[in-house]
Structure formats: structure tokens, C-alpha cells
Amino acid sequence: MTYINEHYLKLAAGYLFPEIGRRVKAFCDANPSANVIRMGIGDVTEPLAPAVTQAMHAAVDELAVRSSFKGYGPEQGYDFLREAIAKNDYHARGAEVDADEIFVSDGSKCDSGNILDIFGEDNVIAVLDPVYPVYVDTNVMAGHTGPADASGRYGGLVYLPVTADNDFVPELPKQKVDLIYLCYPNNPTGVVATKEMLKRWVEYAQRNGSVILYDAAYEAFITDPAIPHSIYEIDGAREVAIEFRSFSKTAGFTGARCAFTVIPTDLKGKARDGREISIHSLWNRRHCTKFNGVSYPVQRGAAAIYSPEGKRQVQETIDFYLANARVVREALTKLGLQVYGGVNAPYVWLKTPGNLSSWDFFDRLLHEAHLVGTPGSGFGACGEGYFRLSAFNSRANVEAAVRRFAKIL
Numbered sequence: 001m002t003y004i005n006e007h008y009l010k011l012a013a014g015y016l017f018p019e020i021g022r023r024v025k026a027f028c029d030a031n032p033s034a035n036v037i038r039m040g041i042g043d044v045t046e047p048l049a050p051a052v053t054q055a056m057h058a059a060v061d062e063l064a065v066r067s068s069f070k071g072y073g074p075e076q077g078y079d080f081l082r083e084a085i086a087k088n089d090y091h092a093r094g095a096e097v098d099a100d101e102i103f104v105s106d107g108s109k110c111d112s113g114n115i116l117d118i119f120g121e122d123n124v125i126a127v128l129d130p131v132y133p134v135y136v137d138t139n140v141m142a143g144h145t146g147p148a149d150a151s152g153r154y155g156g157l158v159y160l161p162v163t164a165d166n167d168f169v170p171e172l173p174k175q176k177v178d179l180i181y182l183c184y185p186n187n188p189t190g191v192v193a194t195k196e197m198l199k200r201w202v203e204y205a206q207r208n209g210s211v212i213l214y215d216a217a218y219e220a221f222i223t224d225p226a227i228p229h230s231i232y233e234i235d236g237a238r239e240v241a242i243e244f245r246s247f248s249k250t251a252g253f254t255g256a257r258c259a260f261t262v263i264p265t266d267l268k269g270k271a272r273d274g275r276e277i278s279i280h281s282l283w284n285r286r287h288c289t290k291f292n293g294v295s296y297p298v299q300r301g302a303a304a305i306y307s308p309e310g311k312r313q314v315q316e317t318i319d320f321y322l323a324n325a326r327v328v329r330e331a332l333t334k335l336g337l338q339v340y341g342g343v344n345a346p347y348v349w350l351k352t353p354g355n356l357s358s359w360d361f362f363d364r365l366l367h368e369a370h371l372v373g374t375p376g377s378g379f380g381a382c383g384e385g386y387f388r389l390s391a392f393n394s395r396a397n398v399e400a401a402v403r404r405f406a407k408i409l
């Protein structure tokens with residue numbers, strides 16, 4: 001028999017969202033008439049913007065005609081999309097990012113996992129706790145950790161707690177770390193990073209020769225004008241940071257699949273012999289070898305979000321989800337819960353009532369109120385006793401959900 005990658009055997013639990021799905025399915029099979037409202041996984045519910053679907057339809061029509069048909073596109077993405085991203089997402093905010101530093105892909109989840117291909121085995125890796133589980137699990141799979149302890153923490157990783165006790169602001173690592181995952185607006189806590197916070201991280205990375213893996217998948221939900229949307233709004237970030245962005249939550253592409261990763265040409269890593277190596281060149285090599293690009297109609301649809309009508313339509317949907325978050329936040333606060341996030345993010349993070357464990361609260365909500373959320377402990381040991389609710393839903397479901405909360409609390 002063939003040997004397997006034994007690092008997979010260290011994974012302490014199944015991937016969080018399939019595990020929730022399994023429990024919900026078991027409940028629904030046993031209670032087929034229950035009207036279950038799902039506020040667990042952050043998956044969009046509203047349709048693509050008309051500007052997006054029109055552009056996708058037109059692109060499909062181009063593919064139907066020999067003279068405009070296209071085969072393989074550039075692996076890094078079409079220029080029309082990379083240029084629209086550079087201009088609207090970066091130059092418009094005073095951040096210096098060139099179109100050829102943008103790699104269009106099929107998702108930030110994939111990119112944030114795949115990026116480990118180009119980094120060495122011996123890097124010390126820091127993550128926040130709680131954290132988007134993909135950052136941890138992909139490092140386990142790549143063999144960068146020891147086994148998990150009883151709390152689910154893996155040996156070798158540096159965990160930086162973010163809880164109500166420190167206002168969800170992580171301390172800088174006490175030791176030198178090489179790779180740092182940051183996600184702002186944060187999944188799962190919904191909190192944001194100020195310019196000063198990001199400046200401290202950039203300075204830390206400059207001092208220690210570290211690389212920051214900055215996940216900005218939720219930047220479109222920022223409502224506070226003082227909060228940076230990109231790490232490249234911070235001086236010096238081009239030499240120390242990679243940024244992941246996605247059209248999934250910004251424009252409803254969780255099913256259509258389109259995202260991008262920015263790797264500035266100023267960012268360097270080092271080889272064992274001490275040579276400085278361009279991270280951009282390594283990722284370009286990896287991307288061209290293992291990826292054939294996002295489909296042309298999807299890239300045309302993504303580019304349409306930067307047209308005047310596309311911008312307006314996409315903003316309306318984001319405002320709609322943010323209003324859902326407000327409904328949840330205000331109702332749960334009135335019910336006496338401690339509630340965080342949900343102002344610059346589509347996630348509301350709450351302390352479980354009566355000190356219930358995260359999974360006990362999950363089970364209670366599911367069984368008594370037919371509501372699904374995400375147990376905070378699924379995001380890390382410091383998420384224990386917390387719970388995440390997603391605002392991606394219809395208004396009717398959100399209003400019904402808060403009425404159900406009121407009944408059981």
C-alpha cells in the first residue's frame with residue numbers, strides 16, 4: 001500500500017463547517033418539519049448584481065463566436081481585471097500596487113493555504129486565537145506543527161489570544177516569528193484593525209524580517225472611514241506583506257469563485273545560502289505551474305463591480321447585510337448578551353449566556369430555537385465560551401432569528 005501524508009492524521013477535528021453541517025443534517029433528519037435558520041457559515045444569500053450578470057452573459061456570448069472565442073487566459077488574470085483592481089482597490093486609497101503584482105485566483109481560502117508552497121519548512125508561524133481555521137489546518141497538513149494538545153492547539157505554532165480581556169487586540173509576539181496571519185475585518189470576531197495597530201505589525205515585521213499574510217476578504221464591510229482597507233495603506237508594508245482579497249463576500253461570488261492575492265515586487269525571502277529571493281517570482285512560478293486561471297466570464301463579471309452601476313449595486317447589497325448585522329447586534333444586546341463586531345463586518349461575535357460552552361450553546365440553539373451559528377471554540381481555544389452569527393441571510397430570517405433568541409434567553 002502507498003504511504004499517506006501522515007501530517008493529516010494530526011488534524012484534531014474535522015473541518016469546522018462540515019462538522020456543523022453534519023450536526024444540522026442529523027437534527028433535520030430527525031425533525032423534518034423544523035424550519036432551521038442558518039447563520040453558521042458565512043455564505044452569501046443575495047443574488048449577483050445585475051451589472052455582474054450582464055457582463056457574464058456578454059462574456060459567454062463572446063465565447064460562442066469564433067472571432068471572439070478565448071482558450072486559456074493568462075494564469076495571473078486578464079489585464080482588464082488586474083488593472084481595475086489596482087486602480088479602484090489600491091490607487092484610489094493611496095496605496096501603491098501595480099496591476100502585475102495582482103494574481104487573480106479562484107478563492108482566498110485556496111490562496112491562503114497554497115501560499116505555504118513557497119515558504120520553507122522551518123518558519124515560526126503566528127496566528128491569532130480564535131482564528132479562521134484554514135490558516136492552522138493548512139500548516140498542520142504541510143507538516144509545520146506538532147500534534148494538537150487537549151485544547152486543540154498544535155505544537156510549534158505561536159498563538160496570540162484575542163478575547164474581550166484584551167479588547168480583541170493581539171499583543172505582538174514576544175519571540176521572533178517568520179510568518180504572521182492577520183485577518184481584518186476579523187473572522188470570526190468582526191473587529192477591525194486601526195492604522196496604528198497595523199503600523200505596529202508592519203514595524204514588527206520589518207524588525208524581525210517576517211512576512212505578514214494579510215487576509216482582507218471582508219474589507220468591503222468597513223464603514224468607519226478611519227479604518228484601513230488594505231495593509232498597503234501603511235508605509236513599508238510593500239516590503240513585508242502579502243494581501244488576500246476576494247469577490248466572495250464583496251460581491252456574492254462564493255459560488256462564482258473569484259479572488260486575488262497581491263504580492264509586491266519589493267517583498268523578499270531568503271534561501272539557506274543567504275541569497276535574497278523575490279516572493280513575487282516564486283508565487284508567479286507556482287501559480288503558472290499549478291493553476292490555469294479563472295474563467296473568462298467570471299473575470300468579466302468581477303471587473304463589472306468596478307463600473308459606476310456595479311459599485312452602486314454591490315454597495316447596496318453590502319449595506320443590506322450590514323443592516324442585518326445591526327438587527328442582530330441590537331436585539332441581542334437588548335437581551336443582555338455581550339456582543340462584539342457586526343459594525344464593520346458581517347459577523348457578530350457574542351459571549352455565550354450562562355457561561356455555556358460554545359458547543360453546548362450551539363446544541364441548545366439548534367434544538368430549542370432551530371437556529372444555527374458557529375461555536376467560537378471551533379476557531380480556537382480562546383474562542384471557547386463565544387459564538388459567531390453570520391449576517392448573510394434574508395431580512396425575514398434575521399428578524400425571525402432574533403425573535404427566537406428572545407424566546408429562549
Ligand code: MLT
Pocket residue numbers: 040041042043109187
Ligand atoms: C466563514 O464562515 O468563516 C467563511 O464562510 C469561510 C470561508 O470564507 O471560507
